Amino acid sequence: MILARVLTLIVILSVGGVGEYMVRLERQNAEREQHSQVISEVGQLRAALESELNATLFLTQGMIAYVTTRSTLEPEVIEPMLKTLYEYGRHVRNIGLAPGNRLTYIYPLAGNEKALGLYYPDIKEQWPAVERAIRERKPRLAGPTQLKQGGVGLIYRIPVFLGAQGDYWGLLSMVIDVESLYARVGVAPNVRGLELALRGRDGTGSEGETFLGDDSLFDTDAVIAEVITPGGTWKLAARPAHGRGHGSYFGWLRVGFWLVGILLGGALHQVLLFAVRREQLSEQLRERTIELEQSHAMLIAEVDERKRLEEELRHFAFYDALTRLPNRRLFLDRLHQAQLASARQRSHVAVMFLDLNNFKELNDNHGHDIGDQLLMDVARRLQSTVRESDTVARLGGDEFIVMLEGLGPEAEKARNYAAALADDIRNVLGQEYVLGDIRHQCSASIGVKLFLGTNEDPDQILKDADMEMYRAKQRSGRVAWG
CATH class of the missing domain: 3.30.450.20 (PAS domain)
Structure with a gap:
């Protein structure tokens, strides 16, 4: 009887220990998933905050x-x-x-x-x-x-x-x-099940004062992201409002394993008394082993999902979340590469800065969801109008950029080609937009910067095209050249 009691206790402790191990693995897995979700949310909030600031400034x-x-x-x-x-x-x-x-x-x-x-x-x-x-x-x-x-x-x-x-x-x-x-971007101390905090008043980054949310959030295991502002940075901290791995599921899982341990221990006690049940208990243990192996395989599969989410975050760093077009950062890199290629090949490049007219009226009258639909339609129309080798990007708000490369060494031919394409773009964008039950007319003002082998700063080229766009807007929407 002493041996039976000892073996029964061993079984109970072993299964309970396996249960504790499984609870720990499940909790870690839940924390990883939750952490990945927080990273994704923070990436979207940071991108939206930077984009909204840049569009305004x-x-x-x-x-x-x-x-x-x-x-x-x-x-x-x-x-x-x-x-x-x-x-x-x-x-x-x-x-x-x-x-x-x-x-x-x-x-x-x-x-x-x-x-x-x-x-x-x-x-x-x-x-x-x-x-x-x-x-x-x-x-x-x-x-x-x-x-x-x-x-x-x-x-x-x-x-x-x-x-x-x-x-x-x-x-x-x-x-x-x-x-x-904040309302436009969706930033608040508590939003989407997250606690948020912003630090770095006056663009002083991690050394600055916290101006949104609880300052102590930066001393926790919160996800921290850097928000780029003119002349400085902010720090954005986020963590689940109820902590990581929160939930009653783990408690029930722990209780379940301990109950299983008690039941198996009692079964083992009976096996020792009744040899005929020994084989049955062995089969139960083999089944538990298979379940543990299956659980391990599942853990290897949340890891794969995490890698996929990390790839998506890297994508969001260089592409506009709404239109999937290259964002300002990626466009400036491509513009620099185009400058180098233009100098090597002695071939003109045209940068078109597009601004939509009547877009603010649509947003104010029908809401940002309708405005977002129009922006996505504009992106599709632009991509269908230009060549596959050309670049279409969104800077933010209702501002888009089209870059034409390989226009040849002759300035007049390059200008004629760009002018014809600019007219095509204005015609395509000027066609009626059907946004659900709403029909809307929206024209575009275009400023063009044509260069050959220039070593100007890419930001300056963009500013020149932007200035030409404002001149075009003052001329009732015609194309202006720089």
């Missing part, structure tokens, strides 16, 4: 180009331009110009009267960030900060330098409504 480039090419500023020209930029921006609270660091122009003026005429060096809480942007000669995104006119905003400041000597002229500033930005 990029509106300032046309204004900068105008200022740097003018010796004087006429209010009758500046004020309509500020109004246009304000209306195109989704989250813009106000836009201002500060020649000599004094805020001289601001739109809208209503609600911002107190800010007009402010001299930045006199504003102690803002001057360090302004002075740093001027010193580094780079745009910077400050905040989030409490605004004097109420609410919380991000302040995007661009120092403007004129002439070959790069003399400092003043600032262009844009105030972005943080709550509107």
Whole structure:
């Protein structure tokens, strides 16, 4: 009887131990799956936040180009331009110009009267960030900060330098409504079953102050991602709201194994008393072994899934999540490669900057889901119009880029080909869009930059094409060349 009791206890402890091991494996597997999901969610949120910021901030480039090419500023020209930029921006609270660091122009003026005429060096809480942007000669995104006119905003400041000597002229500033930005991207302290936190006020990254969510989240096993902002970075932290591997399933699994252990122990006790049941108990143990092997095979298969998810994340880093077109990062790389090939082969390259007209009206009247459908249709139309060797990319918002390579050494032929294709694109994009029950007309303004073997910075080429697009828009949608 002592031997029977000892063997029974061994069986109970062994099966219970196997159960504990299985619970640990299952919990680890659940944590891996959950971690992969969090990584995917964080990647999407980061991409959406960067894309939304870039789409809003990029509106300032046309204004900068105008200022740097003018010796004087006429209010009758500046004020309509500020109004246009304000209306195109989704989250813009106000836009201002500060020649000599004094805020001289601001739109809208209503609600911002107190800010007009402010001299930045006199504003102690803002001057360090302004002075740093001027010193580094780079745009910077400050905040989030409490605004004097109420609410919380991000302040995007661009120092403007004129002439070959790069003399400092003043600032262009844009105030972005943080709550509107968060709502558009889907960022909140608790969203989609995740706890979120953002750190790096004024673009100071991991060393900065936490301005969204719980600061202690950065001291946990949360997934951390870097959000690129002008002149700095933010850190985005996310973890499941109920912790990793949360659930009652594991408790029930543990209880189940211990119950199985007790039952098998009792069965073994009976086997020792009744030899006829010995073979039955052996068969049960063999079946449990097969189940363990099957479970192991299943574990090898969540690993394969994790690898697939990692590949998707790498894809999202270089492609637009909505249209599946190359994003700004991938396009700039291709543009650099096209510059090198153009220099080697002495063959022209054309960069077309496209902006949709009437897109904001569609979004405002029918919602972003309908707007997203139109953007996907635009992407399909563009890809079907150009050659397979050409590049179609989306920069963000309603802005697209088409790059034509291998146009030959003769500038006139290259220009004629690009002009014909630009007309084809405008005709294709100008055809009616059927978006569910909605029919919409949407034209496009196109700015073209044609070059041969240039060593210009790719960003500058993009800015030149963008400036030509704004000229085209001012000419009621015709194509403009640079």
